[in-house]
Amino acid sequence: MQTIEEVLESKDIRVTAMRLLIYKFLAEKEVAVTLTDIESAFAKAERTTLYRTLKTFEEKKIVHQIDDGTGISKYALCEKGCNCEIEQDLHLHFHCNNCNETVCLTEHKIPQIKVPDGFVSENVNLVVKGICDKCSGQ
Amino acid sequence: MQTIEEVLESKDIRVTAMRLLIYKFLAEKEVAVTLTDIESAFAKAERTTLYRTLKTFEEKKIVHQIDDGTGISKYALCEKGCNCEIEQDLHLHFHCNNCNETVCLTEHKIPQIKVPDGFVSENVNLVVKGICDKCSGQ
DNA sequence: GTCAATAATGCACTTCCGTTGCACTAACTA
């Protein structure tokens, strides 16, 4: 088991107290979080710092940004098996219309999508909306 | 061929000059447009009016809103065959990373997506990103 | 260890889009 420090260092991310905290926060959450979520969890931290930390994490591929259609960017840690760079490896996201939470369904890969001639597919964003397992009472 | 007036009336939308113009504009565009697109096309019109007109059109199911991941809502006329209400009839959208335009691929239906037990799927948003036919030089 | 270079952080501020409240005007109905 790698320590958080090791994870950051292996991705060429300078280790700071702030980044350790943010990483820890993301790791403990099972759902994708917004900038505002993190902001309210760390009352003492600046929005800008959080914002830029997430951008850094995203660039270094330890976090992926999720657009679930709410208009607000959410972020989630990439799992061990998550290779966000590779199209075929993209998983889908589920957005609950009840609790408003978004989760990664990493085991559910996106089926190959055919596009018409002349179109070149580089990336696919697939969000399923509905009621999550917690809210459906199961 | 129905006139625009007839289309609006059949959907219980009161006919006004503004609405006719906006409908015409949407009909002429092959791509999804933003509020700002329409605003700059009709310099004399108010943003609010356009905004509310689109909302009305959307409620009455003659326009559907598209979230292509740019963070800006886009709108497109529903085609004859487009039954936005019915999940199975949802088509996918293609967003060009080059020209930044989004088109409806109405002939491409979204495949049935399986979700884990306990999750209830109500809606699916599928956006393919890449290079469109115009930009790929074909 | 000290110091310079580089990166991270904090603060203030801006911009963009979506949205709402309210007054005014146009369209329909009796």
Added chain:
DNA sequence: TAGTTAGTGCAACGGAAGTGCATTATTGAC
């Protein structure tokens, strides 16, 4: 034609993303 209802225009708000700059922390060379 009067009165009700719906549409439009103006002003303003709010949330989220993003930027510039000064300050602070971290790193690496000496």
